[in-house]
Amino acid sequence: MGDHWTTIESDPGVFSELLERMGVKGVQMEELWSLDEDSLHSLKPIYGLIFLFKWQKEEDGRPVAADFEEKGVFFASQVINNACATQAIVNVLMNRPELDIGAELAQLRDFTSGFPPEMKGLAIGNSECIRSVHNSFSPPQPIVPEERDDEKGEAFHFIAYLPVTGALYELDGLKPGPIKLADCSEDDWLPKAAAAITERMGRYAASEVKFNLMACIEDRRQKYRREVAQQQHLQERIRAKLGNSAPPAPPADAAAGAGAAEVPLPDDPDTLAARLAESEGEVDRLQAALAMEEERRRQWADENIRRRTDYIPFAFQLLSALAEAGQLQPLVERAKEAHAAKLEERRRQQQQGSS
Structure with missing residues (x-):
């Protein structure tokens, strides 16, 4: 099977760049802080939800969907360590x-068509492209730490929720197959998925607070550019009607909304002028949102560079230079004194609080 897979950070900037480097276009990952209707609506279109939680052994009597292959559901079993996040995204x-x-x-999807879940998982594990992109987010480590999910040795797991051919499925690579949660459509699957995730969080609430939820959504930059182009085309139509000139041709570029039905315009000049002003304001809002998204992408890129950087040689050289200059030991002594002072202050506050 494939070579070693490293643990990577659960972060939308990491997973969005991971998608791009695997060749996926027009998709990004976005962290969700709430499952309320407004939060979900603001991110549409949502292609799937990825739920991270601290894994714990539990009995699950829910049956696997027996006809999932006939329904065209792609499901890969998790057969490689540390890859459940990437595999959950691939499943979506x-x-x-x-x-x-x-x-x-x-x-890969064409090649594994008809394969059982275990073979699909093996195919993902043997994909040099997926593995190398996944591992690229872990810095080179001259000192290899013991494999564990965190300092307590806790195991974390990712599962996906998404609709396929009229049904909502839970895709958990540790299960023998997908679990059908409900019948649904593209319009109503999100509230049903939110209810399932909320119920799962409720089961763990007494002992667990470590959750993370991300949505697989359309690239915000692509969405904002398309909506700006649509508003600009609308403005051209309004100005043409106000000037009694021929309307502009419908956009031919898909990025500008080609093929979308054009909403009829009113005849009243005052109403048209109001619509024009409203559209100009919307363009300003969209361009500001696009600029913010572009800046966030630059921040993600900087953060990912730092994640890949091995700072141990730099730290070693710095400490060596300080030692040669006779400055290291005084710094160590000052750090010890500062630490002792903090401990003494904490002890004093505790005594005052108990008196």
């Missing part, structure tokens, strides 16, 4: 035919 992408998932994933 493979079940979304409307997405441009790139040549590598498209070829």
Whole structure:
């Protein structure tokens, strides 16, 4: 099977760049802080939800969907360590035919068509492209630490929720197959998925607070650019009607909303002028949102560079230079004194609080 897979950080900036480097276009990951209707609506279109939680052994009597292969559900078992996050995302992408998932994933989906879940998992584990992109977010480590999920040795797990052919599924790579949660449509699957995730969090609430939820969504930059182009086309139509000139041709570029039905415009000039002003304000809002998203992407890129950087040689050279200059030991002594002072202050506050 594939070579070693490292643990990577659960972060939308990491997973969004991971998607891009695997060849996926027009998709990003976004962290969710709430499952309320407004929060979910603001991120639409949502292609799937990825739920991270601290794994604990429990009995699950829910049956696996017996007809999932006939329904066209792509499901890969998790057969490699440390890859459950990437695999959960891949499970979402493979079940979304409307997405441009790139040549590598498209070829993998075609190649594994008809394979059982275990073989699909092995195929993902043996994908050099997926493994190398996944591992690229871990810095080179001259001192290899013992493998564990965190300092307590806790295991964390990712599962996916998404609709496929009229049903909502839970895709957990540690289960023998997908679990059908409910019948649904593209319009109503999110509230049902939110209810399932909320119920799961409730079961763990007494002993566990470590949860993370991300949504697989359309690239915000692509969405904002498309909506700006649509508003600009609307403004051209309004100005043409106000000037009694021929309307502009419908946009031919999909990024500008090609193929979308054009809403009829009113005849009243005052109403048209109001609509024009409203559209100009919307363009300003969208361009500001686009600029913020572009800045966030630059921040993600900087953070990911730092994640890949091995700072141990720098720290070693710095300490060596300080020692040669005779400055290291005084700094150590000052740090010890500062630490002792903090401990003494904490002890004094505790005594005052108990008196």
